[in-house]
Amino acid sequence: MLRSLHAYFFTFCGCFLLISCASSQPKTAAPTLQSTNKWRDLVANSPVFRQSHAGFALYDLEKQETVAEYQSDRYFVPASNTKLFTLYAGLCLLGDSIPALRYTTTGDSLIFWGTGDPNLLHPDMPSSGVFDALKNWNGHLLYYPHNYIGKRLGPGWSWGDYADYYQAELSALPLYGNVVRFTNSNVSPRIFKDSLRTAGWSDEFKLSRDEFNNSFFSTGWPTKSFTEDVPYRTSPGLNARLLADTLKREVRLIHKLRPGVSYRTLKGLPIDTLYRRMMHVSDNMFAEQVMLMCASQLDTNNIGFESKQSIDYVKKQLLMDLPDEPIWEDGSGLSRYNLFTPRSIIKLLQKIYDKVPDQQRLFGMMAVGGKAGTIKNQYKSKEPFVFAKTGSLSNVYCLSGYLKTKKGKILLFSMMNNNYIVKTAEIRREVERILTEIHEKY
Known part of the structure; x- marks a missing residue:
């Protein structure tokens, strides 16, 4: 009797284990x-x-x-597929024309500050009317430079590329595309014409810049016609100098805005002119500045803006329905964090x-x-x-x-x-x- 009970017990356990194992096997999915x-x-x-x-x-x-x-x-x-996200942000936040400049007046003074528009004096873009508006003002020109609160380069960018044309610095009021354009016979902006020196000999001609200042140098010697852009280090004082040199009139810095100051926005080029260049030639500088313009639009009280603000806003307000959360760090795609x-x-x-x-x-x-x-x-x-x-x-x-x-x-x-x-x-x-x-x- 005991032997029969043992046999029954082991038979039951065996069947239980077989059933358990069978139920734990992954089910074969239907063809997908x-x-x-x-x-x-x-x-x-x-x-x-x-x-x-x-x-x-x-x-x-x-x-x-x-x-x-x-x-x-x-x-x-x-990489630059990131610019699709930037394009969508601009389409949602920027309207039909570029918000080129913010300004207010006091007495005979025009106080102005940047919105991120990259077009002012850009060598490859048509005039936007901003230059003429500043040049034709009859009173004093006062430039407020402190509304951009971000860093000069984006997160996850390669630090060693600071002198490469595709990695111009970020700023609220870019001038000349934030690059110096060198050709065989010309340097633009012209205030940099005496900043170039020869640093040594090489079989390959190359232009570069000291990392922390605007000292440019060349190695080798050009054997044919060339055009090369090298980013310059931006600063409020340099922007004022560049504007004064180009406008042929004094431009002074102002370091504070009255809290809650009312302002107007000067409209620039049609927005599609910017989008086409950004998308056609994959212009990194334009993409970054689009995100800054979006952030500027959100900064209605002139507290200060940076790209992260517009990225966070677009993710939370406009892209919540994406299948997977985008890990989005910059406007251009230079960042490998994206x-x-x-x-x-x-x-x-x-x-x-x-x-x-x-x-x-x-x-x-x-x-x-x-x-x-x-x-x-x-x-x-x-x-x-x-x-x-x-x-x-x-x-x-x-x-x-x-x-x-x-x-x-x-x-x-x-x-x-x-x-x-x-x-x-x-x-x-x-x-x-x-x-x-x-x-x-x-």
Whole structure:
């Protein structure tokens, strides 16, 4: 009897364990988009992406549905895909014209301060009218420089790039794009013409600057015509000197504004002129200043502003519906602290499209395959079919935007590549191959 009880007990325990183990096994999921989609497989099975971190999302705008995904919930360093977030912030906060300058008057004095507008005296932009307004004022010019409360460079920027054209300093009132432009026969602004010295010999001609002052130096000797921009160190005193030299009249500093002072805003260029340059040539300085202008718009009491204020506002008030929280640190994408997911970028592209439903205007802001901007030499076709923003850093290449198929459908896409060790040109060609196939066969 005891032996029978033992046998029954062990049989019961064995059955219980088998049942428990069976119930703990993961259930086999039904086939999903991820496991069967041919567009996903173009990315997932690419030998070029084999050793890199790749993510992809494709969305049909007409059907309002996701077409394909591959690691679209993973976070990637976006590089200049960040400018898509900056563009959306500007579209929501800045209106049709650039808020170029704030000012008030007292007696015969004009007191003015910057809003972040990057266009004043910029060598590649048309005159905005701000210069004429200052020059034609009949009284005293008083410049208030203390409304920008941020740092000169963004978080996560490479400190060693301080002298490279793409990393100009941040400020409330940029002048000349915050760079010195050197050519074979000219230096602009001209007050820097005696600041250049020869630092040594090299086979390669290069211009640079001392890190903490405006002493510029060259190595080597130019063998052909050149134009090179080197950022200068900004300061209130230097801004006043630059304005005085260009306006041909005295500009004095004022270090305090009356609390609650009423002011007016001088409007500048149409906002799209700024967006097109920012998106076409991936102008980092313009992108950073867009976020500063957004912060300035929020700073209605002139307490002081910095980019973090506008980034936090847009995240909390305008981007709460993204699938994944954006880790967003600057306006340009120079920061490697930025992290976005492909599926969040798809949602952002939807929001941008809703904000600018005029395709001609929207696509005109983007780099256009075969026609304009950073993808001018790719996606060549009789009719452009890619309208997008590139993003490039060392070991980072991303492309996100709008794709028009041969059947006329509009697709949203985001392709993000990080941590590759092959040449960027190889990654770029593979992205082009995949998007071209989708264009032709979707």
